[in-house]
Amino acid sequence: MKMKDLIIAAVSGLMIWQAPCEAQMLINGAGATFPYPLYSKWFDEYAKIDPSVRFNYQSIGSGGGQEQILSQTVDFGASDGPMSDENLAKAPGKLLHIPTVAGAVVVTYNLTGAPSLKLDGALLAEIFLGKVTRWNDAKIAALNPGIKLPRTDVIVVHRADGSGTSYIFTDFLSDVSKEWKKGVGRNTSVKWPTGLGAKGNEGVAGQVKQLPGAIGYVELAYAHQNKLPVAEIKNASGNFIRPSLESVTEALASAKVPEDFRFSMVNPPGAKAYPIAGATWLLVYQEQKNPAKGKKLVEFLNWAFSKGEAMAAALDYAPLPAELQARIAEEIKSIKY
Amino acid sequence: MPALHHYRRRKFVNALMQVVTCVCALLVVVPLCLVFYHVLKLGLGSVNWAFFTQLPKPVGEAGGGMANAIVGTFELLGLAALIGVPVGVLGGIYLSEYGSARLNWAIRFAADVLNGVPSIIWGMVVWALVVVPLKTFSALAGGIVLGMMMIPLIMRTTEEVLRLVPNGYREAALALGIPQWRTIVQIVVRTALKGIATGVLLAVARVSGETAPLLFTAFGNRYWNHHLSEPIAALPLQIFNYAISAYEDWIRQAWAGALVLLLFVAIINVSVRVLTRDKLARGG
């Protein structure tokens, strides 16, 4: 008897508790960990502006974002690797790529003293191919005279999940190393020749922080927020550039953005441009199935491009240039709900 | 004399093995002690009022809490119990009171096999059954997967407990003309109620820590869950997400979450032991 009463009480409790919260709408999104620090800030701020809607974003990686929006289990996806043509063809409706910001993929590492290292594309490719295995290798020392490098093993850390950050990084490596392009290629999920796998940008940052001698690639915000050192990478002009808001903005300036907004910006020509940078996109269906949610989504997007972009700089993401934002505003107008 | 020499050696081996087995027993206990110690040490400082009442903060900002994850876990457990308890208890009743020897053997075997199915496979199956048709991750899916996992557990414990009820009770009731179903419900089950409740509690404690199946059913939620068809946060999920990150604040909160979860599970298990010891002492 007592058990039955308890159950009845619990169920009634659940039902009653559901009621007053009906008014608030929940919009679900999933995908890239790359822009997660910025998006979570955006959703937090937007909740103050429009308390009737909440955006629940789960950072499961760009691969996850693409899959979930394709199977329509979320209302919007996020990815820093543009969706391939075949995947776009599989989508049940026209899927729009809406670029939001650009960010830097930085190379971070765990060495005592956290020295500031200089690396170039060819060397990075060799490290991630497993050819350079010790920190005091001649090739690393050549680029970093004056820094005492230990004899320890280089422990490569890469993404175990499908990742847009991986896409941007492998895009760069494919650009600078023929061997990489042929052997591994560029994608959100590749067959890494060596190294440990970690989940999300958070996971890679976590592993690098934990493992002495580790080297990995993460989005700039993650390196900064976790006080991890970043390497200066040699760009196409031959200069060693530190990843920053300015160097990413430089890289963005020379990017050519086609009609469907899918573009790559690795290894750009600018003298001060950071070579390993990429844009990140929100994946939204042009025809929104749920009118109420569609309306709120469009309102949020408009807010993101008027007020949200201003918050990007504080987190070291480069806001998009004005002409590009104007084009995006047009694209947002095309969303029907 | 060879016999005496042998005897001394045998005595030595005897003493040695007693020491060895004692040491092994202590070694088995060591990981538990270490885990408790570290969870307490690293989590206690972070279990504060904010932790229990606040929602997670944006990425990189310190502070915030796991209020939604804690409530979410309870909500999921409630849903799971709604599914697991009726099916498990009634199934256990069937095993103990009805059925043929062969059918019951097969059912028990199947239940034991189900108990051994890895939790991640449950997650995949419920994803295909609930998440895909509904086109959303949801608290419902999370509750269903946990509930399904509870069914074989509760079924077996209920059966065992009901078996312990002396047959005399049943016979007396039937002799008085009470229909069989009422005999079972009002006399046998009532007598064994405490045992059934402890079985349910143990099953609840067991699924409360499950993370893998929730990865693709409950999905996680940065906010409060307001509807069964929405994703929901859960304590083990949140602990996992924070634990694999690099943010010190998240890791701190992961330890705090681990402490809360561990205490929840430990308290249930210890109280169950105390209750059943009482029962045994009183003779059933």
Next chain:
Amino acid sequence: MNAVAEKLPLARARRFARGALADRLFKGLAWLMAVSVFVLILLIGYELAHGSNLALRKFGWHFLISSDWDPVNEQFGALPFIFGTLVSSLVALLIAVPLSIATAVFLTEIAPNWVRQILTTFIELLAAVPSVILGLWGIFVMVPWLRENLFPWLRQWLGFLPLFRGPIYGVSLLAGGIIIAVMILPIITSVSREILRSVPGLQREAAYALGATRWEVTRIAVLSYAKKGLFGAMILGLGRALGETMAVLMVIGNRPQIVASLFAPGATLATAVANEFTEATTDIYLNALFEIGLVLLGVTVLVNGLAQLLLKAVAGPANAQQ
């Protein structure tokens, strides 16, 4: 029942009939709930088979022997995951089985009552610790300790074996095996204890009567008598080890590969699904993951089934298992 009803007054007859109906309904309901276990098993099997249809057709047996897991080129071979699962489970068994059986012996043959109570409580508590908490502890306490202490020691003294060569990351197949060992210790211990307890006292007494020491009694009369049951306990532990996901995921390094060194990172069938499920963008990718699930299910069901059969055969139907 009808004949009786005919002879009784109508009201009582009606009550009887209602009672009979209620009885049947209740029994039917209970039966329905009980056979739901069959439904669940069939459902699991069906969903996994259905979900892996494409991959089964495309790869066939090749899936189990190919080590090429390449989502980009849509080539899926599960051998590295099978390897990781087997190695980590084997390591776990090698560590856990001797410890558990020794502990079971201690608990049943040697320990005084109060010690037994305390120890059993501890062991049941260990069984209750959720996998994710062990994983958390694994990442921040166990793995750094292994990396700084145990692994270098192993490399130094046993480095002549290919098992203990190569760079030390901390996260590794060995770390995965150790954490699984911690998780299966309680189940092997408690089942072994049941087995040892069920050895008839007569066996022990006979040995004592012949002048055996306590250890010899244990060895000759108890352990060899209980061999089959203990083997069953071991297989049960293996079954549990095969399915462990979260804690393993957090300490194994997540690198699908087949290597000789235990210090190298690896991946298991369960961790593969956990890592890649939400992002399988192509149908064949998702099917391949479902096929991994099918393989895992098949293996765990076989192993658990074998264990249950062994244990039931030894201890008899009255000895209910976990």
